[in-house]
Amino acid sequence: MTAHRFAVPIGLxxxxxxxxxxxxxxAADERTVVVGSKAFTESVILSEIVRMTVxxxxxxxxxxxxxxxxxxxxxxxxxGEIDVYPEYTGTLREQILGGKVGPDDAELFAxxxxxxxxxxxxxxxxxxxxxxxxxDVAALHGVKTLADLAGHPELRCGFSEEFLHRKDGWPxxxxxxxxxxxxxxxxxxxxxxxxxxxxxxxxxxxxxxxEIAYYRLxxxxxxxxxxxxxxCVLVYRADLVERAPQAVERLSLLxxxxxxxxxxxxNARVKLEKEPEALVAADFCNERLGMHITVPRETRFGxxxxxxxxxxxxxTISLLAAIVVAVPLGIVAAKSxxxxxxxxxxxxxxxxxxxxxxxxxxxPLLGIGAPPAIAAMFLYSLLPIVRNTCTxxxxxxxxxxxSAEVLGLGPWAKLRLVELPLAARSILAGIKTSAxxxxxxxxxxxxxxxxxxxxxxxxxxxxxxxxxxxxxxxxAAALAVIVQSLFELVERRWFAHG
Numbered sequence: 001m002t003a004h005r006f007a008v009p010i011g012l013x014x015x016x017x018x019x020x021x022x023x024x025x026x027a028a029d030e031r032t033v034v035v036g037s038k039a040f041t042e043s044v045i046l047s048e049i050v051r052m053t054v055x056x057x058x059x060x061x062x063x064x065x066x067x068x069x070x071x072x073x074x075x076x077x078x079x080g081e082i083d084v085y086p087e088y089t090g091t092l093r094e095q096i097l098g099g100k101v102g103p104d105d106a107e108l109f110a111x112x113x114x115x116x117x118x119x120x121x122x123x124x125x126x127x128x129x130x131x132x133x134x135x136d137v138a139a140l141h142g143v144k145t146l147a148d149l150a151g152h153p154e155l156r157c158g159f160s161e162e163f164l165h166r167k168d169g170w171p172x173x174x175x176x177x178x179x180x181x182x183x184x185x186x187x188x189x190x191x192x193x194x195x196x197x198x199x200x201x202x203x204x205x206x207x208x209x210x211e212i213a214y215y216r217l218x219x220x221x222x223x224x225x226x227x228x229x230x231x232c233v234l235v236y237r238a239d240l241v242e243r244a245p246q247a248v249e250r251l252s253l254l255x256x257x258x259x260x261x262x263x264x265x266x267n268a269r270v271k272l273e274k275e276p277e278a279l280v281a282a283d284f285c286n287e288r289l290g291m292h293i294t295v296p297r298e299t300r301f302g303x304x305x306x307x308x309x310x311x312x313x314x315x316t317i318s319l320l321a322a323i324v325v326a327v328p329l330g331i332v333a334a335k336s337x338x339x340x341x342x343x344x345x346x347x348x349x350x351x352x353x354x355x356x357x358x359x360x361x362x363x364p365l366l367g368i369g370a371p372p373a374i375a376a377m378f379l380y381s382l383l384p385i386v387r388n389t390c391t392x393x394x395x396x397x398x399x400x401x402x403s404a405e406v407l408g409l410g411p412w413a414k415l416r417l418v419e420l421p422l423a424a425r426s427i428l429a430g431i432k433t434s435a436x437x438x439x440x441x442x443x444x445x446x447x448x449x450x451x452x453x454x455x456x457x458x459x460x461x462x463x464x465x466x467x468x469x470x471x472x473x474x475x476a477a478a479l480a481v482i483v484q485s486l487f488e489l490v491e492r493r494w495f496a497h498g
Contacts, residue, residue: 036085046086048281090230094168124258157183210268310451322381330389373445381434388430392423432487
């Protein structure tokens with residue numbers, strides 16, 4: 001094929017990337033302040049309070065909620081994907097800066113300022129890490145401190161993945177107290193259910209977690225002072241001072257307005273009483289800051305419709321881009337056995353990469369939100385379409401190929417009038433497979449702030465709310481069935497007389 005034949009596919013891909021990447025520059029807009037949060041309840045509540053505090057006429061404050069992991073959120077802040085998010089001094093000191101600064105706040109804030117980040121003064125509470133056990137289990141084994149764990153290697157430990165690997169988490173704790181345990185990795189919120197059902201004996205906690213009292217857990221004392229203070233602050237991009245000075249000024253309104261009891265109470269309202277984070281945040285702003293915020297009630301149908309629309313957008317853009325690229329690749333692969341082998345091997349290797357890993361690999365290139373999700377789904381969709389296009393063309397009987405040549409058809413006319421129509425059923429089957437794969441893979445996009453039907457699933461797991469989980473799981477399953485049925489209907493109609 002000549003170069004001009006690739007112009008339309010390349011143009012379409014570029015257009016889709018530009019359109020979907022528009023969210024990447026939103027944080028640079030002087031009328032927009034993007035608020036981020038980590039994937040645990042306290043961070044989500046605080047981000048909602050920040051959003052409501054900063055919100056002013058003419059200023060948009062879109063949230064980037066429940067992003068997976070400290071490193072992801074910090075890199076998003078540095079890259080301008082978000083403008084502000086709640087963080088903890090211990091995490092900044094140990095995880096972000098690798099323990100290279102001392103306990104002095106001035107030194108800490110100077111170190112992050114060198115990276116273009118500023119911080120408010122402390123909000124007023126310390127949410128440190130602790131390890132916890134059920135009161136009856138701890139009493140049975142005589143465990144009161146972290147040092148006591150060393151004498152009980154039989155205790156089953158389960159920690160969040162971040163705690164297992166972060167510099168101020170399990171590796172250093174194990175060394176400091178000479179602990180022999182080999183913990184399991186699992187989600188922080190799932191760990192509470194595991195210890196309640198007696199599948200685990202020791203889990204990591206945040207000291208302001210409402211579940212500590214609810215599940216009757218004993219926080220273990222830290223006699224060697226391994227865990228540093230984790231005083232909550234708001235970190236924000238330094239350029240926000242010039243770009244949105246009123247927003248920075250309003251952030252200071254939150255300094256000193258919290259204490260551990262207030263934070264624990266808000267966590268309990270969300271986690272245990274199942275109240276929406278926005279409602280809890282609004283109550284705080286009204287009571288503590290003298291604001292007058294009302295939270296519009298969102299219906300379940302409205303939430304589901306919004307998430308389905310986001311999901312379909314991710315699936316549609318990635319699938320169209322995959323069709324535009326994969327069909328020509330499959331054609332070239334069918335015509336050139338050597339090139340075809342290389343192409344099929346490459347897209348086959350991509351297919352073996354777990355979707356979550358592929359998402360993470362896209363973040364350094366495209367940031368967070370929809371663009372990396374679409375790119376990952378696009379790559380994941382290539383193999384079925386390339387393979388089926390190549391197979392469909394190669395399986396055309398030689399007699400039909402010869403008949404086309406006898407009629408005097410040139411290569412392009414032969415491809416367009418004979419080969420592609422004969423291979424159409426196989427190509428459509430590949431597109432159908434990719435579409436169904438994409439519907440499932442798109443649920444993971446919520447982990448990097450892209451929304452979709454994965455968002456209620458992630459939130460439901462965090463809040464132990466089966467209703468929210470089903471809000472995402474049932475429509476996602478139904479969408480996969482509908483997509484497959486639509487392709488089968490098209491196939492029957494298209495090839496009814498074939």
